[in-house]
Amino acid sequence: MTRLSISGLAKRFDKVAVLKGFDLEIANGELISLLGPSGCGKTTTLRCIAGFEQPSSGRIEFDGADVVRLPAEKRDIGMVFQNYALFPHMTVAENLAFGLEMRKVAKPEIERRTAEVLKLVQLSDLGGRYPRQLSGGQQQRVALARALVIEPKLLLLDEPLANLDAKLREEMRFFIRSLQRRVGITTVYVTHDQAEAMVISDRIVVMFGGEIAQIGSAGDVYDRPASRQVASFIGLSNFIDGTVDGMDGEYCNVDTRLGRMRCRAGGAPAKGTAASILARPEVIVLSSTEPQDVNRARATVAERYFLGNMIDYRLDCGDGVVMQTQQPPHKVFEVGASVWFAIPAGQTWLLAR
Amino acid sequence: MAAGALTTFGPAVPGDAARARALRLLLIAPVVVLIVVFLVLPYLNIVVMSIRVPSTRAPYAPGFTPDNYLRALTDSLYLGALARSLAIGAATAFFCLVLGYPVAYHLARTNARFKGLLFAAVLSPLLVGVVIRSYGWIIILANNGIINQTLRGLGWIDSPVRLMYNEFGVMLALVHVFLPFMILPLTGAIQSIDPNLEAAARSLGAPRWRVFTRIVLPLSMPGIQSGTILVFVLAVSAYVTPMLLGGGNVQTMATLVVQQLVDAFLWPVGAALALILSLAGACSVAIYARLTARTMRRLGP
Ligand SMILES: Nc1ncnc2c1ncn2[C@@H]1O[C@H](COP(=O)(O)OP(=O)(O)OP(=O)(O)O)[C@@H](O)[C@H]1O
Numbered sequence: 024m025t026r027l028s029i030s031g032l033a034k035r036f037d038k039v040a041v042l043k044g045f046d047l048e049i050a051n052g053e054l055i056s057l058l059g060p061s062g063c064g065k066t067t068t069l070r071c072i073a074g075f076e077q078p079s080s081g082r083i084e085f086d087g088a089d090v091v092r093l094p095a096e097k098r099d100i101g102m103v104f105q106n107y108a109l110f111p112h113m114t115v116a117e118n119l120a121f122g123l124e125m126r127k128v129a130k131p132e133i134e135r136r137t138a139e140v141l142k143l144v145q146l147s148d149l150g151g152r153y154p155r156q157l158s159g160g161q162q163q164r165v166a167l168a169r170a171l172v173i174e175p176k177l178l179l180l181d182e183p184l185a186n187l188d189a190k191l192r193e194e195m196r197f198f199i200r201s202l203q204r205r206v207g208i209t210t211v212y213v214t215h216d217q218a219e220a221m222v223i224s225d226r227i228v229v230m231f232g233g234e235i236a237q238i239g240s241a242g243d244v245y246d247r248p249a250s251r252q253v254a255s256f257i258g259l260s261n262f263i264d265g266t267v268d269g270m271d272g273e274y275c276n277v278d279t280r281l282g283r284m285r286c287r288a289g290g291a292p293a294k295g296t297a298a299s300i301l302a303r304p305e306v307i308v309l310s311s312t313e314p315q316d317v318n319r320a321r322a323t324v325a326e327r328y329f330l331g332n333m334i335d336y337r338l339d340c341g342d343g344v345v346m347q348t349q350q351p352p353h354k355v356f357e358v359g360a361s362v363w364f365a366i367p368a369g370q371t372w373l374l375a376r
Numbered sequence: 377m378a379a380g381a382l383t384t385f386g387p388a389v390p391g392d393a394a395r396a397r398a399l400r401l402l403l404i405a406p407v408v409v410l411i412v413v414f415l416v417l418p419y420l421n422i423v424v425m426s427i428r429v430p431s432t433r434a435p436y437a438p439g440f441t442p443d444n445y446l447r448a449l450t451d452s453l454y455l456g457a458l459a460r461s462l463a464i465g466a467a468t469a470f471f472c473l474v475l476g477y478p479v480a481y482h483l484a485r486t487n488a489r490f491k492g493l494l495f496a497a498v499l500s501p502l503l504v505g506v507v508i509r510s511y512g513w514i515i516i517l518a519n520n521g522i523i524n525q526t527l528r529g530l531g532w533i534d535s536p537v538r539l540m541y542n543e544f545g546v547m548l549a550l551v552h553v554f555l556p557f558m559i560l561p562l563t564g565a566i567q568s569i570d571p572n573l574e575a576a577a578r579s580l581g582a583p584r585w586r587v588f589t590r591i592v593l594p595l596s597m598p599g600i601q602s603g604t605i606l607v608f609v610l611a612v613s614a615y616v617t618p619m620l621l622g623g624g625n626v627q628t629m630a631t632l633v634v635q636q637l638v639d640a641f642l643w644p645v646g647a648a649l650a651l652i653l654s655l656a657g658a659c660s661v662a663i664y665a666r667l668t669a670r671t672m673r674r675l676g677p
């Protein structure tokens with residue numbers, strides 16, 4: 024098993040900087056996901072680690088040994104591609120055997136390990152099939168099995184679930200996660216689906232424009248995002264702009280257009296700093312009578328959408344401020360009704376503006 | 377209502393399917409007519425001609441005979457020419473494949489701006505007529521041609537190296553002109569191979585040459601097959617190039633056929649030779665297709 028450390032990784036294509044020199048440490052057995060919008064450099068990062076792309080500068084180390092000069096076939100990496108990249112002219116068993124044959128493993132041993140891994144991904148009966156005779160989900164698992172059967176140092180997955188339907192995608196998340204735990208392999212998982220990243224990873228690396236915006240657990244990036252950009256990329260958010268008036272323990276008083284508000288803060292911003300309060304739609308509490316909370320304001324229900332487990336409201340708070348909130352469906356507010364809303368201070372987060 | 381709405385998704389109404397089929401037949405009709413009128417009928421004519429009795433005063437004498445075939449298949453001159461034709465065809469196909477594959481791979485994988493230029497270069501041999509092209513080769517390859525003069529000028533040789541009026545010159549010219557027929561189908565086949573398959577193979581531990589032999593080569597088999605068959609058939613039946621660059625020293629079946637028809641005025645003999653060549657070529661292609669069938673089957677429908 025392997026510890027992966029990346030330092031100063033930069034990659035330019037024709038002078039366009041796609042990766043802008045970042046550092047990343049991944050512990051032995053850890054699963055981290057690279058999460059970011061399309062074109063932010065996730066695949067490029069993965070391809071640099073795999074050895075398909077030569078970094079313009081920086082180091083990539085497996086257990087402290089630099090591999091940048093090592094060709095892809097010598098890096099001992101299992102990779103799962105978005106389109107699976109199964110060899111169409113080989114059966115499932117032959118696809119799995121390929122990596123072992125390249126390692127000159129003996130025939131009986133190949134058969135044993137292939138069967139073992141096929142069992143692990145629950146495809147024992149399908150060894151003789153060609154990839155074209157499998158469903159998308161089965162192909163996905165074959166790709167996973169083919170990457171794992173060589174017992175690689177590192178597992179790299181590039182949006183492995185992107186081509187599956189929503190239901191299967193959800194199942195496979197848990198499947199991949201539990202498989203990875205069982206095998207205990209260090210894994211880098213690329214996705215642009217935040218829910219997937221949250222379920223599957225030990226830590227999430229949020230990337231924008233070739234740089235790392237934040238590294239942290241699902242809780243960190245959701246509840247304590249490093250920037251407004253991270254906050255709006257992950258989950259739904261309301262931002263209430265204001266000016267810092269002073270600190271009160273780990274809380275901060277902010278003057279906003281909705282009045283004075285109390286807000287959780289990571290640091291201690293100076294009085295007068297321009298800031299935004301992050302309030303996730305589901306932490307806001309709606310009521311028809313005035314709440315006791317410090318952070319409260321009046322609003323009019325402007326729009327209402329039924330989501331099944333939640334009702335989504337757009338609140339017109341006056342002064343051009345619109346808030347989005349999601350409420351449990353047991354109490355319903357009519358469009359046009361005048362309501363109170365409260366934002367519990369403990370569930371807010373102060374961001375620089 | 378519901379049934380009516382469904383019909384818009386496909387030819388659920390019988391009349392629809394029939395009309396679609398009629399349209400398809402109409403569209404392929406011109407080609408079918410062309411083939412029947414200009415290929416099948418002439419071929420039948422040749423078949424009949426090949427069993428007629430040769431005559432030097434008329435195209436043929438009355439009556440029918442198997443002699444033309446018997447003579448062709450027992451005379452070592454004809455058998456030698458047949459063997460030479462097939463060998464030149466196979467060798468031309470082989471060299472086109474070996475030389476064309478790297479070009480096709482590059483064309484398929486590059487996204488460089490001068491890709492169009494490279495394509496034009498690949499097609500360029502076809503832009504010049506076969507006679508002019510052959511004379512071009514003669515200027516280069518002849519005993520007092522460019523190459524020999526240069527070598528002599530450099531003092532590397534005393535007497536000219538024989539570069540034409542032999543199989544070498546013929547094959548060189550054939551490979552040159554038929555390369556596009558190899559490169560184009562190969563490029564198409566390689567282009568349809570997902571580059572991620574190569575990346576996947578590398579990550580599984582395959583060095584580049586292994587990726588080539590295990591992944592790219594088998595998956596490009598459809599292109600290899602059509603390219604080699606095309607070049608083989610064209611080279612086997614080539615006449616002008618062996619004639620001009622062989623200068624009578626390279627007797628192929630095609631040159632013999634023309635000799636029989638034009639010089640000896642023995643149409644039935646020429647027809648029999650032509651048919652033997654066609655049949656031998658077709659058999660070779662069939663055997664080749666059998667040999668490659670296993671790989672092709674793995675690629676699926
Ligand atoms: N071979 C290449 N040549 C030039 N530019 C490239 C190349 N590969 C990637 N890029 C550019 O680098 C940027 C990052 O690409 P990358 O594929 O890493 O993005 P990504 O984060 O994986 O996006 P997605 O979620 O869409 O897969 C993109 O702007 C892309 O256009």
Ligand SMILES: [Mg+2]
Nearest residue numbers: 065066067181
């Ligand atoms: Mg990508």
